Amino acid sequence: MDDxxxxxxxxxxxxxxxxxxxxxxxxxxxxxxxxxTGTNLLGLVKHVASVELGYFGEVFGRPSELALPWFAEDAEPDADLWAAPGETREQIVELHRLSALHSDATIDELSLDAPGVVPWWPDERRNVTLHQILVHMCVETAHHLGHADILRELIDGRAGQRPEDPNLSLRTQEGWAVHRARIEAAAVAAGAPADGR
Incomplete structure (x- = not known):
């Protein structure tokens, strides 16, 4: 595979x-x-899909035809980070799918050194290449995936990328409780005054 x-x-x-x-x-x-601050799973999916459309669309002169009202000038702040009452999970997942298709077409069509302009970045950094934006979006997506990992664990205890994720130690629920208690005890001990008072 090439870069x-x-x-x-x-x-x-x-x-x-x-x-x-x-x-x-x-x-x-x-x-x-x-x-x-209101971080939630569906909002993370909506946000990542939305920003990806901008970075692989507008930045390279290939805007999508998808209307994103949460980016309008009169939209409330952070409207891209949660699902409003009228928005369904299916709509947001479909937005994510369409955003990926649009982005993939840009990535497939352009070379890594293809120039782009990020109008919302400062003047001294706004001239970019597809290579820079691919790295940026890998980092952005992984950043929010990390948030999602933690949120999902808080909701139902599901951790890692899949069942039996090799990156997680094999422990039972009881084993994780013992492990967590050991970490908590270490934190308490580290936070205790040195003179024992």
Missing amino acids: KAILHNYLRTRRTSLLAKLEGLSEYDARRPLTP
């Missing part, structure tokens, strides 16, 4: 892993905010 194919493969894999975080969840669990 472009390697980066494209990484991006595709992260996209698939992000969508997999929604599997088997209720509507409530897919949408519910689990952090003080």
Whole structure:
């Protein structure tokens, strides 16, 4: 594989892993905010699909025909990071699919050194190449996949990319509880005053 194919493969894999975080969840669990700033699984999927359309569309003079009202000038802040009451999971997953198709067409058609302009970046950084944007979107998608990993674990305990993920230690639920308690004890000990008071 050449460099472009390697980066494209990484991006595709992260996209698939992000969508997999929604599997088997209720509507409530897919949408519910689990952090003080409102981070939620369906919002992460919506956000990644939305920004990917911009980076592989507008940046290279290939805007999609998909309307994203949450990016309108009069849209409320962070409207791309949650599913509003009128938006369905199916619509957001379809947006993610269409965004990927549009992005894949741009990636397939252009060379890694193809020039682009990111109008929302500062002047000194806005001139880019497809190579830069592929790296940027691999990082952006992996960043939000990390958020999604944690959210999914908080919802139902599912951790890793798939059942029996080789990157996770093999432990029973009880084994994880013992492991967590050991980490908590170490944190408590580290936070205790040195003089024992």
